[in-house]
Amino acid sequence: MANKTSKRKLKKQFAAAFALLPVLIAVLGVWLYLVPAAVQLDEPVTVVVDKGLGSKAVAARLAEAGVVKNADSFVFYVRGEGAEGDLRPGTYTFNGSVDYAAVLAALKQGNLAENTQNVTIPEGKTVPQVAEIWEEAGLCTAEEFLQACADMSLPYDYLPPTEDFTEPYNRLEGFLFPETYNVNMAWGAENLVKMQVAQFDKLWTEERAAQAKALGYTPQQLLTVASLIEREARVADERPLIASVIYNRLDIGQALQIDATIQYLLGEQVDRVLYEHLEIDSPYNTYLYAGLPPSPICSPGISCIDAALNPADTDYFYYRTKNDGSGKHNFAKTYAEHLAFGNA
Numbered sequence: 001m002a003n004k005t006s007k008r009k010l011k012k013q014f015a016a017a018f019a020l021l022p023v024l025i026a027v028l029g030v031w032l033y034l035v036p037a038a039v040q041l042d043e044p045v046t047v048v049v050d051k052g053l054g055s056k057a058v059a060a061r062l063a064e065a066g067v068v069k070n071a072d073s074f075v076f077y078v079r080g081e082g083a084e085g086d087l088r089p090g091t092y093t094f095n096g097s098v099d100y101a102a103v104l105a106a107l108k109q110g111n112l113a114e115n116t117q118n119v120t121i122p123e124g125k126t127v128p129q130v131a132e133i134w135e136e137a138g139l140c141t142a143e144e145f146l147q148a149c150a151d152m153s154l155p156y157d158y159l160p161p162t163e164d165f166t167e168p169y170n171r172l173e174g175f176l177f178p179e180t181y182n183v184n185m186a187w188g189a190e191n192l193v194k195m196q197v198a199q200f201d202k203l204w205t206e207e208r209a210a211q212a213k214a215l216g217y218t219p220q221q222l223l224t225v226a227s228l229i230e231r232e233a234r235v236a237d238e239r240p241l242i243a244s245v246i247y248n249r250l251d252i253g254q255a256l257q258i259d260a261t262i263q264y265l266l267g268e269q270v271d272r273v274l275y276e277h278l279e280i281d282s283p284y285n286t287y288l289y290a291g292l293p294p295s296p297i298c299s300p301g302i303s304c305i306d307a308a309l310n311p312a313d314t315d316y317f318y319y320r321t322k323n324d325g326s327g328k329h330n331f332a333k334t335y336a337e338h339l340a341f342g343n344a
Helices: 002-034 055-064 071-080 100-109 127-136 142-151 168-172 189-203 206-215 219-232 236-252 259-266 302-309 335-340
Strands: 039-049 090-098 116-120 180-184 318-321 329-332
Touching: 039 055, 039 180, 039 189, 055 071, 071 100, 090 100, 090 180, 090 189, 127 142, 127 168, 127 189, 142 168, 142 189, 180 189, 206 219, 206 302, 219 236, 219 259, 219 302, 236 302, 236 318, 236 329, 318 335, 329 335
Parallel strands: none
Antiparallel strands: 039 090, 116 180, 318 329
């Protein structure tokens, strides 16, 4: 009799537990929904909080921008911290890994626009030159930036492997997009690298990737062509013409003979490329070796990238800078024509 009573109690316990299961699942779901969770931002995100916005409206803007997981959970978090009345209006920029504590701290501190500055990375700069610009702006040291370029794991499969380069940071040569950036003074080197490469990725659209593929070039090779154009062209409407010369020479296996590649392998800007420089044995020496150099020689702007994707249709194989100070070039089909332009 006692055994039957025990069995009945056990069945009741199982039944009670089974009945509670939906409740437990619901509680777990609510907990997962409301629990604070960090968000990984691949590029800087700016959120404007207008004066008079309540915590729900602020949370909605943050969620829409992707800064918080969802609006309800952030409101729940703010209430739990007793900070509903502490959210200040202003313009806030977030980047990298952002958790609820960091977002709330920013909103309580006030307008972070005061702690940001605009920094311009010009077209045609190398990785070490970009590092120097960030150092001069006080964002990080040049060494920290170069180390981040060498070590960081970035989610872009078109980036070349580090082992292909003598200097590991050069794997990002060409991919640090030149732009004027509004940056937070507290970001540090890793966030700066992420920001620049993410900006390139944003502009490297499916259409541009398809154009490069149609030309038979990888993203890195296309950027290499664009970097050569960036360093050679001084007048905007000549970029597609210079692109045509580069492709025409590549098509027949003729050495590119571009002085800018010599400047790059020297690691410094010299006033004049000398004959002794042309004898340096390096894959970046486009006088000694035909074909493209192993990587871009600078970070090209979007106009040079588009010129590399859309070269002019010409029979030109040569160009020479005019002697009139305009920065323009004379283009020639033959070497004899090229020499005739020597004093033009």
